[in-house]
Amino acid sequence: MDTNKITEKTTSFKINGKLIELTLPPTFRLVDILRDCLALTGTKIACEVGRCGACSVIMNGKLVNSCLIMAYQIEDAEIFSIESLAEDRLHPIQEAFLQAGALQCGYCTPGMVMALKSLLDEKEQPTKEEVLTALSGNLCRCTGYEGILRAVDLLTQKN
Amino acid sequence: MVLDITSAGVRWKKRRDGEPKVTGKLKYLTDMVFPQMLYGAILRSEHPHAKIESIDTKEAEDLTGVTAIITYKDVPGLNGFGIVIQDQPVFCVDKVRYVGDAIAAVAAETKEIAQKAISLIKVTYSPLQTVTDPELALDKSAVKLHKGGNLLHKAAFKKGEAKLEEVFNRCAIIVEESYHTPRQMHVYMETEGGVAVPDEDGGLTIYAPTQHGFKDQLQLSRILDIIPEKIRIISSPIGGSFGGKDELNIQPYISILALKTKRPVKIHQSRRVSIKAGLKRHPMKIFMKTGSDESGNLIAHQVKIIADTGAYATLGPAVLDFAVEHSAGPYRIENVEVEGYSVYTNNGVAGEFRGFGGNQITFALETQMERIAEKSGINPTELRLKNLRQTMDLGPVEQQIVPTDGAKAVLTEIIKSPILQKNTATIPSGQWKIKGRGYSITMHGGGLGYGRPDPSGARLSLNSAGKLEVSFGFEECGQGLIPTIDMIMTETFNCDSSDVAIVIGDTAKVPHSGSSTASRGTNMVWLGIAKLKAAFIEKMLNAAEKQTNMTKEKLSLGKSGIWFCEQPEKPQRLILTYRELATSLEELPTVFTSYHFPTTPHAIDGGHFLYTFAGVAAEVEVDLLTGRVAVTKMDHVISAGPVVNPMGYLGQIEGGANMGLGFTLMEDAVMENGRYMTENLDTYLIPTILDIPKETNVFAIEGLVNGDTYGPRGVGEIGTVAVAPAIVSAIHDATGLWLNRLPVQADAILKAIEQKALIG
Numbered sequence: 001m002d003t004n005k006i007t008e009k010t011t012s013f014k015i016n017g018k019l020i021e022l023t024l025p026p027t028f029r030l031v032d033i034l035r036d037c038l039a040l041t042g043t044k045i046a047c048e049v050g051r052c053g054a055c056s057v058i059m060n061g062k063l064v065n066s067c068l069i070m071a072y073q074i075e076d077a078e079i080f081s082i083e084s085l086a087e088d089r090l091h092p093i094q095e096a097f098l099q100a101g102a103l104q105c106g107y108c109t110p111g112m113v114m115a116l117k118s119l120l121d122e123k124e125q126p127t128k129e130e131v132l133t134a135l136s137g138n139l140c141r142c143t144g145y146e147g148i149l150r151a152v153d154l155l156t157q158k159n
Numbered sequence: 160m161v162l163d164i165t166s167a168g169v170r171w172k173k174r175r176d177g178e179p180k181v182t183g184k185l186k187y188l189t190d191m192v193f194p195q196m197l198y199g200a201i202l203r204s205e206h207p208h209a210k211i212e213s214i215d216t217k218e219a220e221d222l223t224g225v226t227a228i229i230t231y232k233d234v235p236g237l238n239g240f241g242i243v244i245q246d247q248p249v250f251c252v253d254k255v256r257y258v259g260d261a262i263a264a265v266a267a268e269t270k271e272i273a274q275k276a277i278s279l280i281k282v283t284y285s286p287l288q289t290v291t292d293p294e295l296a297l298d299k300s301a302v303k304l305h306k307g308g309n310l311l312h313k314a315a316f317k318k319g320e321a322k323l324e325e326v327f328n329r330c331a332i333i334v335e336e337s338y339h340t341p342r343q344m345h346v347y348m349e350t351e352g353g354v355a356v357p358d359e360d361g362g363l364t365i366y367a368p369t370q371h372g373f374k375d376q377l378q379l380s381r382i383l384d385i386i387p388e389k390i391r392i393i394s395s396p397i398g399g400s401f402g403g404k405d406e407l408n409i410q411p412y413i414s415i416l417a418l419k420t421k422r423p424v425k426i427h428q429s430r431r432v433s434i435k436a437g438l439k440r441h442p443m444k445i446f447m448k449t450g451s452d453e454s455g456n457l458i459a460h461q462v463k464i465i466a467d468t469g470a471y472a473t474l475g476p477a478v479l480d481f482a483v484e485h486s487a488g489p490y491r492i493e494n495v496e497v498e499g500y501s502v503y504t505n506n507g508v509a510g511e512f513r514g515f516g517g518n519q520i521t522f523a524l525e526t527q528m529e530r531i532a533e534k535s536g537i538n539p540t541e542l543r544l545k546n547l548r549q550t551m552d553l554g555p556v557e558q559q560i561v562p563t564d565g566a567k568a569v570l571t572e573i574i575k576s577p578i579l580q581k582n583t584a585t586i587p588s589g590q591w592k593i594k595g596r597g598y599s600i601t602m603h604g605g606g607l608g609y610g611r612p613d614p615s616g617a618r619l620s621l622n623s624a625g626k627l628e629v630s631f632g633f634e635e636c637g638q639g640l641i642p643t644i645d646m647i648m649t650e651t652f653n654c655d656s657s658d659v660a661i662v663i664g665d666t667a668k669v670p671h672s673g674s675s676t677a678s679r680g681t682n683m684v685w686l687g688i689a690k691l692k693a694a695f696i697e698k699m700l701n702a703a704e705k706q707t708n709m710t711k712e713k714l715s716l717g718k719s720g721i722w723f724c725e726q727p728e729k730p731q732r733l734i735l736t737y738r739e740l741a742t743s744l745e746e747l748p749t750v751f752t753s754y755h756f757p758t759t760p761h762a763i764d765g766g767h768f769l770y771t772f773a774g775v776a777a778e779v780e781v782d783l784l785t786g787r788v789a790v791t792k793m794d795h796v797i798s799a800g801p802v803v804n805p806m807g808y809l810g811q812i813e814g815g816a817n818m819g820l821g822f823t824l825m826e827d828a829v830m831e832n833g834r835y836m837t838e839n840l841d842t843y844l845i846p847t848i849l850d851i852p853k854e855t856n857v858f859a860i861e862g863l864v865n866g867d868t869y870g871p872r873g874v875g876e877i878g879t880v881a882v883a884p885a886i887v888s889a890i891h892d893a894t895g896l897w898l899n900r901l902p903v904q905a906d907a908i909l910k911a912i913e914q915k916a917l918i919g
Contacts, residue, residue: 035190039192040183041183041186041187041190042182042183042184043183044348044349044398045427046348046349046350046430046840047430047839047840047841048429048430048839049430049839049840049841051839051840051841052348052840054348081183082182082183083182083183083184085182086181086182090178090181090182094178094181094182097177097181098173098174098177098178098181099173100164101171101174101806101807101809101810103174103177103180103181103637104399104637104638104639104810104814105347105348105349105396105397105398105399105400105636105637106176106177106180106181106185106396106398106637107187107347107348107349107398107399107637108348109180109181109183110181110183113181132848132849133849135847135848136847136848136849137847138847138848139346139348139840139845139847140348140848141345141346141347141348141399141401141814141818141845142348142399142637142810142814143810143813143814144810144813144814144815144816144817144818144846144851144855145817145846145847145848145851146809146810146813146817146851146855147809147810147813148848149848150164
């Protein structure tokens, strides 16, 4: 293609523990790298302005909206997407989501799980306020969030 | 019973479709890619109302990587769609009527090239006067948007004395108000999208969310001018819909492009495009005049509804019929006169959305009830009880309905909510905050209603893999159709989830079951399996008898296979697995049934037969400095028959409630002169986890009147219908202010606070 031909650059980063090297335009978005280049479609796309959290991933230990991160920002970064959580068995957060009825259509779920993981990695027993703040960047239209809070209660043994 | 994990006990089951959702492994239809796939994009109108002078695609065609560009000239069949009335052009020919109207579409090698190509198409417009006020649109002098004028549909209902004005003259109390409701957006998290894959003999497979696969098949067959059988619709799973994906969206474009290019074509709309093009909830202006005698008996009720249906019909007529039908809700009023108008404008298209006109009318009706109670000095509960429908009463439009005591049951129960107890001290949580409490009730029809074909079908078989395969033409959009089918199957046949295979959402494999809308899925699944149960067991046991040489009277279906039981109901041992049975048979047992959603015998268009009921209690906290309202507690009482799937039921009520909270306090896709003032989720705000009540309880009343054999009703909509008036009533309790316009505006509240000198 010859439209908007821009200089591409080789970018290397780690995704879910695996070293990846891709040649990309510097403004190519992380969400597209994940979904289109790497077929990691667990990361969803829903607003593309960093408001809904459906594309949340953990980058260098911090929760980010992958629609707002561009290729030039991920050089040498360590990124974890939803696909990294379950290995032989489900991650406790995933298990709690199933047990609590924390999902319906499931489209926000990967982002929501990553946001909660980011919080719980930092603090095992967060306060209710901390939970609400940490998840306030992730929109869910189906559950009304009650089920998600049930899952948090199961994880933090407050039930 | 209070519905929660504890009360549900062993019936609280993890969703069988849950694991691929929490792991991100589930491929939604918008996640799919195919070899040789092209990307599509749709050029939508720049103007809300304009003449198209010319469309020049030359420059776009010359762009490298562009494979096809299509306009109205490329529509093989009918250039129109719409579930009932096909008045929405696939591509506009000479005129655009709203900012989402499609003019051209492109298929290209990459998303970027497709977008670039769209920007290179030159359309010259002559803007026309826009029609944005539905009341003005009805004026004779108004510009006509469609050949038949601007009135899409008129609906009316009248009972009692011919001259209602004379009855009003006899009323001791009259409340006359106008209510306004917002253009709420569905905000399904997965925007519209999908892939069309052409096959070798001119047919297509469409992978795109919809709430009625066979309806898409029919609509596309008209547009593409090919027989329905050559179009296969795969419509599930769906990342949320709430009614919004019931109508066609991107399907015509990917289909035509795929046929033209002979390659798979994908479109996944951005949120910006979704907002411009997608359906919304009908904004309604509702005039209501209600009169009672001195003791609070309602004797006159006059309602006029103006619904802004936007540029095209979709299900606008049915939504209006629903609002008209529910204008007096669960109350029996002697003299009623309702007129409704669904009006075309150049605003975005309004259509089907959870609650289906019920949310708007219930807000008006329940606020009227509270106002009458206040004006007459009668306790609002007493007023409601006085006028409430009784078990054997006719339905709201004087049609025969299934006898129900749901109205009284939810009222009796909701007033017991701890939120509403007067001994609850009003302790402000901060110096500048006051609390208020209120409640409301509603009734809501299920199914499509009289005069609308509402058939369903179900198939049950032992498949070759040894699973009890059950099949419906429904879709899983998150509501929990799959776990509900799973629970009904395992409880009907005493089997395990792993014994069951569920086939849905694929027109090549499923029977016609009608749409996954109108709170009908659960009821239709329950009825279908109930109808097939005896015949299926009979066939299975006949086959098992031959295999085992044991009398079928001593055999039964159970976990993993056929069980032997010396005494009835006491299975002793598994003697034949389903798999063994399947491999031993030449012809696998299959049963099929078709049936209809239960419908009233009375010929009243859209009149329903089965109703659900809800009561909602809300506690709010009003910030005296900002006028901001927070809902701190909500309780819900639902009467919808037996709870099939406790997790799903609870989730529907909780989710519906917070969608209702958004409708009441924050959501409105504001339009100015036919253009959306909001482009994305940074300005169209829906409730986040910080906005929901600190405490929510759901109480399910499972009992039905003796002799009611219609089983569990669907609860997809009922949780959202009565939320607004409960919150508005609670705001009134706190501030003394009655609000007629949603979403609630902080400045209206501040004004009331100033007037009442609540501060200082």
